[in-house]
Each structure stands twice: as C-alpha cells, then as structure tokens.
Amino acid sequence: MAGLELLSDQGYRLDGRKAAELRKVQARMGVFAQADGSAYLEQGNTKALAVVYGPHEMRGSRSRALHDRAVINCQYSMATFSTAERKRRPHGDRKSTEMSLHLKQTFEAAVMTQLFPRSQIDIYVKILQSDGGNYSVCVNAATLAVINAGIPMRDYVCACTVGFVDETPLADLCYAEESGGVSSLALALLPRGGQIALLQMDARLHQDHLESLIEAAMTACKGVSKVLDEVVRQHLQEASVLTRE
C-alpha cells in the first residue's frame, strides 16, 4: 500500500518510534484478591491480564501428575472484543492451543517445578486488546503474576517480538507491522543469565540476518526486564508499607 512505510528514511516507524524503541509498558500486580497471583500489563495498545493459581493438587486426571515436579497448565484466550472484528471463537481454536503450549514451555524453563512434586500450577492469560506482540505481552504479564503468587522462579521471563525490515531489526512490533509482511521472531529470555526460554518464528528470513535479529531481540527483552523489575520492586515497597504497623 503506497504511503505506508514500515520504516521511513529518517528512521521512524508507523507509530513514530525508532527502530529499537519499545512501546510504553505499564503494569500492575495483585489486581485480583481471590487468585494466588495476578497481574495486568499494557504494552502500547496491547493489554493482557494474567492470573495464576497454585501450586495445588492435580485436578482432573491424576495420571498426568509428575512424580518429581509440578505440572504447569497454561490457557491463553482472547476476549471477543480484543480485535478489530469481533472474535468468533475465543478459546479452543488452533492458535490459542499453540500459544498455550508455547507459554507452558516457556514457564517450565523458568519456574522451579521440582520443589512441588505431584502438584499443578495454572496460568491463565487473557488478551483484552490485541495490537501486536500477543505472545510477548502474555509472557510478561504471566511473569508478574507468577512472582505475585510467590512461586519460586529462576529469573524473570521477558519476551519481545522483533521483525526485520530494510536490513534493520525493529523491536516490539505492533499489529500494523506484523500484518504488513514483516518476518517476525518472538523471543522469551531469562535476562540475567541471558538464557533463551523460547524462540519462535514462522516466516522467511535470510540466515545472515538471524544473528542480528536475535541480538536485537535480546536487547529489547533486557529493556523490558528493567521495567518489570521496577514494577516488582515498587509493588514490594507498597505491600510492605501496607502490612507494616
């Protein structure tokens, strides 16, 4: 489409950001009192709500319990009003199932499940408004919710979606960029150790560009982790001020 440049000559993107700039992240922990852990996170216009229950006894089939660690059960769903057109099927469709599986794999890498044998940890994430980078926002929101629940984790899990346009990696894609034919890569990182929890890409990219794209993704994730760190520390300060007499 003429006039809709993903990256202008001056280096500005569709929403006015620079190539490596992230969207504004705002988050709150402990939004629900009845769940063990909960968090609400906005990254630009993408809004996600994550709720964590557990660890608790296995529900449903006891045979799926693991004798030495906890089972992490994730469910990803989108609100029907989250996209431009009303979503017909919020749960159970192929994309949601795939996302749930990715979230499960990501958190199995970070949560210390061996401390809770034969139990289950549930992570439910709901996208309230979808504007690109759904998986990343879910991971970030779920990290805060897991920390709020007091479940031991090795490190934060921060995720970011990056794309490649005109030889430049763009960090934190929005919906217009994702649907504009950009090769997007989603990366979930444990920032302190620099360990990758999940890397997902289903587009075409030349092998020479992969290195720089992953580098850009890791830098973006570390930026996200700084913001999440601030949120967690502030929440701890507030919580202690409230409970201290």
Added chain:
Amino acid sequence: MRSSVMVEEPVLLLLPFSSDWPIRIDSSPCLSQWEVGSALLENMSPMKLCVPGDKLCSEEDCIPGTGVYLRHGYIYSALAGYVLKKNEGEKRPVISVVRETEAQLLPDVGAIVTCKVTSINPRFAKVQILYVGSTPLKDRFRGTIRKEDVRATEKDKVEIYKSFRPGDIVLAKVISLGDIQSNYLLTTAENELGVVVAHSEAGAQMIPISWCEMQCPCTQAKEFRKVARVQPEYLQA
C-alpha cells in the same frame, strides 16, 4: 499402659505446635507473618528487597536456605521478597528469601498435619488435610490413614470404627506423598498423634479420658477413639 488424663472441666484443646515438633517446611519459601514481622522489627536497618534472579552472595559466604537456588557457586534469589540471614550456629549463616504474604504450602514427608476425617471404611480412613504445621492451607488436600498406620502396637487388631469417625479432627504425620492412585499417606502411630477434637453421637464435644476412649459430657457415654496425647502445657488445670 499410658496414664489416663483426668480432667474435671472441659479442656481447651489448643492445637499443640511447639518448636520441637518435626515440621519440615523446607519446600515452603515463607515464614509465618508473625516471624517475618518480628524479624523486620528486630532488624533496625531496612531489610534488603530482592527479585527473582538477583545474585545474593557466593556459596562460600552463606548456606542456601528457602526461596533461593544455587547456580555455578553463587546463590540467587527465587522469589520477590526480603533477604533474611540467620546464624544457626554453624560456620556460615543461612540465607533465605521470605515473602510477607503466605505462599502456597505443600505437606512434606515428616510434616505434622491437622486433618478432618471425611469417610471411614474397615481398611482405611479418608481425611482432608486442613493445616500443615500451624499454617492453614488455601486448598484442601486429601489423605488416607491406613488401618496398619493407626497405632504402633497390635496393628492387625485395629478397628477403624473404634479409632476414627467422620468429622473428627486428627493430628497425623505424612509418611508418603503417595503415587498415581493414592493421596497422601498419613500415620497416627505415635502417642502425640490421633484424634484431638471429636463430637459424640449426641453432638457435644467429647473429653478424652484415656488413649483409646473419649467421654461425652452431656450423656456420659464413652466412645472409642485413638486419642492424641496433648502436651501438658496446653491443658488448663
């Protein structure tokens, strides 16, 4: 034969949790709110906040406690909370991370749990675990007390109907986490374990008169239970 407990008035049966009970809370990364509060008050300096992944110290300086993990010779935090260093009498202090609010606690092998009997059967009694140590559980876990785990002596002559009844509150110890088919396996084969609170068929709370009998204060009827020997300091004379 143990000496019987002779009381004139109804005894206030507090759940006895003295510090020398073998309660294992190794997997629980939190202290009770009382302990955290007192630790916060004792430490006049502000306690250090930490988040998951923070490097706390090296393995040579401290011993890892709860809420932390060891990696490549360094101790990292696994929780968002306060860093607590305790000198336990060993060469190095124990470092752990605690949260102020209760995290979920799971019964561990060797932990003393308080449970309520839900159903009985000639071979075993099914219970619902309510407290682990002195911490209430948010979620109800289920357990089983087998016939041979009720008493330490004369195991084959045990009658479940004469040891527990549905609705009794029982102090038991976890002996196994169970396998796929079964729930937590519990035992009451010690003097201090067994029924603490029971109601008679008339509905009144019964008074223990010996290790195997309880009496209803209203009807004076005696019923058989496997009674827990309450610590003497918890009895009001």
